[in-house]
Amino acid sequence: MEYPFEKIEKKWQNIWAEKKIFDAEDFSEKPKYYVLSMFPYPSGALHMGHVSNYSIADAISRYKMMQGFNVMQPMGYDSFGLPAENYAIEHNSHPRITTDENINIMRNQFDSIGFGLDWEREVSTCHSDYYRWGQWLFKKMYEKGLVYKKTSFVNWCESCQTVLANEQVEDGKCWRCETVVRQKELEQWFFKITEYAEELLDFSKVIEWPERVKTMQTNWIGKSFGTEMWFKLEDSDDIIKVFTTRPDTIFGCTFMAVPPEHPLMMKWLEKADSEIKKFCDKVMNEDKITRTAEETTKEGMFTGRYALNPVNGEKVQIWVTNYVLMDYGTGAVMAVPAHDQRDFEFAKKYDIPIKIVIQNPEKSLVLKEMTKAYIEPGILVNSAQFDGMESVASQKAITDWMVQQKTGKHTITYRLRDWGISRQRYWGTPIPIVYCEKCGTVLVPDEDLPVKLPEDVQLGKTTQNPLLSVPEWINTTCPQCGGTARRETDTMDTFVDSSWYFARYADAKNDKIPFDKEKADFWLPVDQYIGGIEHAVMHLMYARFFHKFMRDIGLVSSDEPFARLLTQGMVTKDGAKMSKSKGNTVDPQYIIDRYGADTVRVFMLFASPPDKDSEWSDEGVKGSFRFLNRVWRLFEENLELIKENSAAKEREEAQSIFAEIKELRFSTHFTIKKVLNDIEDRMQFNTAIAAIMEHLNNIYSITETDKLNDTEKAVFAEACTVIPRLLYFFAPHISEELWKLMEREELVHEAGIPEFNKEFLKKDEVTYVVQIMGKVRGKMEVPINTSQEEIKKLALEIENVKKYMEGKEIKKIIVVPKKLVSIVAK
């Protein structure tokens, strides 16, 4: 017989909803705890990744509820974006309709799994009551000087007349029409995230973030100390600035590499010969993906021009290449082939001179014998007055000297670039800007917000931005002079919408401001944030940037949005990520219908630690179902005994208890300790569930319950009653039902976290493992308070140990308390 999960789950979901136990209370007396999982994109159906993510969040949330916290676990939808636009075109519908439909489906699915969500705070980024505040924040940022416009290159399909996202470029071609993608220069809006680079490097204000995420963000920001050097041109007064982290190699600079996009290059191109023009054209039209692909060979052409090395006046060839990028550093590289591998390969290919300026102190370098660049530190040679200096020490000396000579300066460079937020698409937050013929670029005034996305657009008729097809929306009046003006038709990157939603949950219905400061300060920072590792850098850094910006304009007081971060792994099947194209998806709804929500949750949490990928297994789900059935049967078969004895106190001395029952009592208290420790300190739910399974096995090992005396019955009952309270975090429905069967009045979380008694965890004896030269040769049980000397003696008396020690001399005996004895012998 299967336990009646269907009836139980519906019943408790209704009770929870009626009692509003998941409604978080602003300014409550109880300490707050804010649990947030990254909100989903409303694709129309939950996938296993969602179930895994939200099962983790719900386990933490219910644990905190049981501890007496005022828990907030909100939910919303990241509902703008390209996929919705494409989906609507495919289904000849409108993204507004399909998105809202999808949201309704997903909301029902969340409820059918019984997640403890506070629906009063639901947000959807595509609704104007949400995105108007995104526009408001854009304006604030603009007013603060953190928004600007500049040209940058985008992937452009000539035939579709549209900008393509990187993911829409396949093998350098448009995914729809297979036209070769070109690079086109467009005016775009940028957020000055680089202003916050230094603060974003500082993680001292977060409580617990995975090291790997901090490292990835730190590397992404890429702070480097170096030298900026100014190269004069041979035949003009123009100067080329280069940035280098290796000023010690400057005397070995034999050429300079610039990208076609470099301003000087653009200038020269007018007069350049056709070969160079052709080359530049080719490089610039390579889409970013091809240009950054590993197979792409480093290519270049000599421009015929020279710069002068600022330290010795030597002529340096200027090459235009495909491997230097305009947007990092100064957009030009001083090339030192002898001491940089990429420069070395390039110089060899094009027969450019190579000059050794750092000698290997171990083995002198000989130019003709070099097969690769020497990049390690060494001793300077061919470097004028710096000859003989150690290369690392010379970096400061050379730069100091260049500062004196006014040919360079110390500088700090970040790899991080400003955030381009313009998207030439329909389904996104409109940028609240109008262009007036007289006044120029004008912000839309607060009272005119939101700038609503027009609903009546032509989707799919043309491939270009559908907003261009709505003249009545584009054409407007200038809020300053009342003259004719045009609206900005770019919309914002959806990462903007997801960069502040966590704060909106604190006050989701506010229609006067983005959110009330007091409420935001009450709830923020998010105590526990949970989401995929794929967001380690971009989303998580954009959100930190926004939070710091919001702090700086007085909207919030905290420094970081997310105090603790848990990055969960993917759900795989047959070793690969579940995806429709691979055909290896599993529909959670089917599994819920067949085995119940509790089973699915237990399986997802039991399959692997939350931060690791987990492999889906149909058989494994059955195992979780079997476990819950075993729990159910235990209560069914022993209900009277449990009910009658669960409130009973210990009636006799512990010593008088039958040994097996004493072990059961140990198991009860050990399990409590283990489960709480796994959740609180380790966030490892798989071992917590395993511990409950083990405890259940221990209970089942007591077979003749009718022969127990009163004390023993109390111990047995206690062993059972602990289960619903520990299982509640993972399988809340069945736990509530069992609790109710025991005629408890309160809900499980109101009963509080079970406590363990240290007294019952004490053991009289411990097992020592005896090793000789690292190999296990025996085991022994000794009373817990045996002295070290005694333990050594006992270890040497073990038969097997004696055998191995024959003819050997004891050099040392190491005793690890309560664990092992290691004998070092010769």
Next chain:
RNA sequence: GCGAAAGUGGUGGAAUUGGUAGACGCGCUGGAUUUAGGAUCCAGUGGGAGAAAUCCUGUAGGGGUUCGAGUCCCCUCUUUCGCACCA
């Protein structure tokens, strides 16, 4: 190419601080029960030798540190995630 992780039985995984490798679950084998299927219960299950005690071997591969290494260090391979060729 760059950055970040991971690799343990047939399988998902456990081993929390360098201290008995394989907890717990799945699968499999044998048995009990059942008209059958299913469900349930009991026993076994890394590989090799042995009747057994026990021994040898084993955590992607190679090397090192240590009384002792899945765990720490170096190199290699493979897989996954992110990306903006980061000088």
